[in-house]
Amino acid sequence: MVKALNAAAAYFCATFAAGFVLGTIRTLLVEPTTGALGAVALELPLMLAVSWIACGWALRRFDVESRFSPRLVMGVVALALLMGAELFVSVLLAGRSPGEHLALYQTAPALLGLAAQLAYAFFPLVRLR
Template identity: 50%
Template sequence: MTGRGKPAAGGGVWAGVAYVAIVFAVAFALGTVRTLLVAPRLGDTLAVTIEAPLILAVSWLASAWCVRVFQIPPAVAPRLTMGGVGFGLLMLLELGMSVLLFGRTPGDYLAAFLSRPGAIGLAAQLGFALVPLLQIKRAIPGRR
């Protein structure tokens, strides 16, 4: 931030970094519970279907916090920057985990999106990317 209380240049980038850090940490914990406890009992598709709205709710709260802390204005460009940076980093983090922790290839990682649980997860990730933009309407005074 600048000395006059205005957002510093690149605030959308740093907000996106903070946004993904918060949501990824929560998603990692929920994903562990989903993988170890829920999916074996209910199946992968239902487990991801249960997890996705929880992650989107966390995304909504984390985005609102980041917007406030980083003073991201209610304008399309900085909100898309925040969501786009968050989404890009999220995909890189997930690819890295897939390859380094689970021994999958990048092709395996991408192919997983073609499954029903993978498609649901990707839809939630795209929702995560759009949350900062969707919150603009709430941020403009006089808009309902």
């Protein structure tokens, strides 16, 4: 299980770093011309591709067993880290309250992002052989 936890942390770090860069580009450059939903829809395939590649790398790097439970742990822990970091950034950098952050999930762009985050959590299981 330690391998799955280490893989989850690495998977999270790789995708969060990419998401931070792409999210900044999305917010500053793309969103003003396409709107929030259009910008998220354009960013989403890139983030899913990055996530898929990072997942495969973490699985190989940490030699996570090809069994359901370690892969599930990896996905759930990576998702928890991602959601926690997203909340942290929203509160600290964007100045929102936790309640305001949660209220964002009532908007279409945030729901689209959440759907992608759920796919991200399932990638370790999908890559189960």
